[in-house]
Amino acid sequence: MGSWLVDELLGRGHSVISVDDLSGGYMRNVNKDCTFIKGDLRDTALVNRVVSDVDIIYHLAAYAAEGQSVFSPIEINDINIKSMNNLLVAAINRSVKRFVFTSSMAVYGRQKAPFSEEMPRLPEDPYGAGKAYCENMLEIFQAAYGMDYTIIRPHNVYGPRQNIADPFRNVLGIWINRLMSGKAPILYGTGKQVRAFSYIEESNLAIANAGFRDGARNQIINVGSPEHVTINDACSMVLELMASEQRPEYSPGRLLEVEVAYSTTGKSEELLDYRHLHTLEDGLREMIDWAKQVGPQEPSYRLPLEITKSAPKVWADKLI
Numbered sequence: 001m002g003s004w005l006v007d008e009l010l011g012r013g014h015s016v017i018s019v020d021d022l023s024g025g026y027m028r029n030v031n032k033d034c035t036f037i038k039g040d041l042r043d044t045a046l047v048n049r050v051v052s053d054v055d056i057i058y059h060l061a062a063y064a065a066e067g068q069s070v071f072s073p074i075e076i077n078d079i080n081i082k083s084m085n086n087l088l089v090a091a092i093n094r095s096v097k098r099f100v101f102t103s104s105m106a107v108y109g110r111q112k113a114p115f116s117e118e119m120p121r122l123p124e125d126p127y128g129a130g131k132a133y134c135e136n137m138l139e140i141f142q143a144a145y146g147m148d149y150t151i152i153r154p155h156n157v158y159g160p161r162q163n164i165a166d167p168f169r170n171v172l173g174i175w176i177n178r179l180m181s182g183k184a185p186i187l188y189g190t191g192k193q194v195r196a197f198s199y200i201e202e203s204n205l206a207i208a209n210a211g212f213r214d215g216a217r218n219q220i221i222n223v224g225s226p227e228h229v230t231i232n233d234a235c236s237m238v239l240e241l242m243a244s245e246q247r248p249e250y251s252p253g254r255l256l257e258v259e260v261a262y263s264t265t266g267k268s269e270e271l272l273d274y275r276h277l278h279t280l281e282d283g284l285r286e287m288i289d290w291a292k293q294v295g296p297q298e299p300s301y302r303l304p305l306e307i308t309k310s311a312p313k314v315w316a317d318k319l320i
């Protein structure tokens with residue numbers, strides 16, 4: 001998502017500094033017209049150096065493996081929370097004008113979909129709890145120091161450039177990668193979970209707008225597709241578009257996975273000009289074309305499971 005955003009901001013004539021430790025991103029996605037710094041945002045000195053003369057911070061860096069966070073809470077929230085605290089403090093000290101933060105639908109937990117922005121934060125897993133902390137810190141520092149924020153809650157973003165080698169996240173990408181390697185797609189539980197997969201191109205425009213729109217100041221805004229599907233149907237679509245003879249392989253349901261997650265879209269349409277332009281089928285065609293160019297990727301188990309109790313066997317035994 002960050003690389004798409006950098007392209008968009010450069011295209012609008014802004015100068016952009018991009019920081020990424022490339023733990024989950026790829027150098028091939030970095031626009032040569034931005035100032036790129038390879039570094040870990042947990043490094044306080046680095047963050048203080050980078051945030052010396054910027055108007056807007058867009059903070060997207062994270063390890064976004066929601067399902068894995070139940071089993072690897074120490075490392076995941078060390079990355080997600082320490083980076084946020086470093087950026088917040090630097091932003092206050094350097095009088096940054098706006099802090100745009102990509103939170104997550106995970107902060108809604110198990111409340112009844114469609115999730116709307118007025119609902120309370122009731123996260124059900126460590127990743128969601130970390131995002132809720134970050135959101136709350138922005139509110140606290142807005143009240144204390146007057147720094148404006150916009151909190152975006154993106155919803156299951158997919159599309160070209162996505163990391164398809166991470167076995168713990170990005171379900172469409174995992175399926176596409178497995179199919180390219182001649183393996184069956186894995187589904188957890190019944191496959192009746194509902195999600196609103198959202199194409200990167202349109203989510204990206206809304207996120208870019210978040211830094212500049214007056215109406216988006218100090219707002220929480222869902223950014224996700226109005227089209228929602230079951231995981232079974234999404235999988236059938238991927239199989240069909242890839243002309244695959246494979247059949248879904250069902251694994252037991254995952255601990256704490258939310259069944260139905262999709263959100264209202266009115267606020268993003270009104271405040272960020274979000275428009276749903278790609279059906280899931282359109283977006284998947286684009287993503288599959290891109291994935292075929294990149295080719296099958298070796299799965300990369302970046303962070304170890306800190307708890308193996310109740311962990312999916314396919315994760316514990318590295319079967320993906």
Ligand SMILES: NC(=O)c1ccc[n+]([C@@H]2O[C@H](COP(=O)([O-])OP(=O)(O)OC[C@H]3O[C@@H](n4cnc5c(N)ncnc54)[C@H](O)[C@@H]3O)[C@@H](O)[C@H]2O)c1
Nearest residue numbers: 001020021022023024025040041060061062064102156157
């Ligand atoms: N993709 C989605 O469906 C989705 C949904 C909701 C929220 N989000 C949020 O949006 C943001 C972007 O997600 P994405 O899908 O592009 O994820 P991604 O993993 O593709 O990108 C995150 C980037 O952060 C970098 N990074 C990780 N830890 C870092 C660190 N300590 N220092 C510097 N860089 C670091 C990674 O190398 C990677 O390039 C994340 O904050 C994620 O939580 C994503």
